[in-house]
Amino acid sequence: MTSRIYLAIDTTDLDAAKALATKVKSHIGGLKLGLEFFCANGHHGVHEMARIGLPLFLDLKLHDIPNTVAKAVQALRPLEPAILTVHASGGRAMLEDAKAAASDHTKVVGVTVLTSLDTDDLAIIGINDDPAAQVSRLSSLSHEAGLDGIVCSGHEVKAAHQAWRNGFFVVPGVRPAGGKVADQKRIVTPAQAINDGASILVIGRPISQAEDPVAAVRAIEATL
Numbered sequence: 001m002t003s004r005i006y007l008a009i010d011t012t013d014l015d016a017a018k019a020l021a022t023k024v025k026s027h028i029g030g031l032k033l034g035l036e037f038f039c040a041n042g043h044h045g046v047h048e049m050a051r052i053g054l055p056l057f058l059d060l061k062l063h064d065i066p067n068t069v070a071k072a073v074q075a076l077r078p079l080e081p082a083i084l085t086v087h088a089s090g091g092r093a094m095l096e097d098a099k100a101a102a103s104d105h106t107k108v109v110g111v112t113v114l115t116s117l118d119t120d121d122l123a124i125i126g127i128n129d130d131p132a133a134q135v136s137r138l139s140s141l142s143h144e145a146g147l148d149g150i151v152c153s154g155h156e157v158k159a160a161h162q163a164w165r166n167g168f169f170v171v172p173g174v175r176p177a178g179g180k181v182a183d184q185k186r187i188v189t190p191a192q193a194i195n196d197g198a199s200i201l202v203i204g205r206p207i208s209q210a211e212d213p214v215a216a217v218r219a220i221e222a223t224l
């Protein structure tokens with residue numbers, strides 16, 4: 001069975017990204033290229049990473065007016081990402097237009113509440129609800145707008161999956177028991193996220209910063 005672990009490539013260094021991805025490629029299901037990587041390496045960097053032969057998740061978290069996001073999605077089509085992110089809080093029209101602009105081969109998923117935020121952080125930006133309620137709201141909106149799924153933390157994935165049975169659920173903020181939390185706030189273990197309905201896990205530093213990334217990814221896989 002294909003691994004459900006997508007390795008987060010969070011570096012500006014293309015050679016380092018290629019070396020890490022090549023090292024672990026037979027143990028993971030795909031590569032997630034984020035803003036840091038894309039801002040430094042652009043389309044060229046994505047083409048280079050595509051040569052490794054794994055599905056690519058282009059995590060640019062697009063968030064703008066509908067026309068601008070739709071045009072950006074069109075401009076990304078030649079990269080043929082398997083998965084692409086937009087911010088669900090961009091609103092219904094933006095989500096519909098983003099999905100319409102993407103190729104049928106790309107899953108467009110809505111980022112709900114970043115895993116680095118908790119209830120206090122939401123209050124500061126005027127959302128007087130806990131993350132679970134906000135994720136539920138944005139998950140329903142993403143579903144209604146025709147997206148393929150959402151990004152949420154492992155705290156919310158069970159309820160989101162129950163409400164949207166054939167949705168695609170991306171769960172970052174995943175930490176092996178006792179792993180360094182860093183800037184994440186809503187974390188769960190990889191096994192919990194999968195048991196609760198995650199379709200794929202996005203994991204970065206627990207693998208990329210490990211002394212032996214292959215051993216780290218194998219240890220995580222063994223818990224699933």
Ligand SMILES: O=C(O)c1cc(=O)[nH]c(=O)n1[C@@H]1O[C@H](COP(=O)(O)O)[C@@H](O)[C@H]1O
Nearest residue numbers: 008034113114115151172173202203204205
């Ligand atoms: O969309 C994402 O992938 C994402 C959403 C979110 O809410 N939280 C989150 O951490 N991510 C990404 O998941 C990865 C997590 O990295 P680590 O914390 O190093 O495992 C980073 O590349 C983040 O950009």
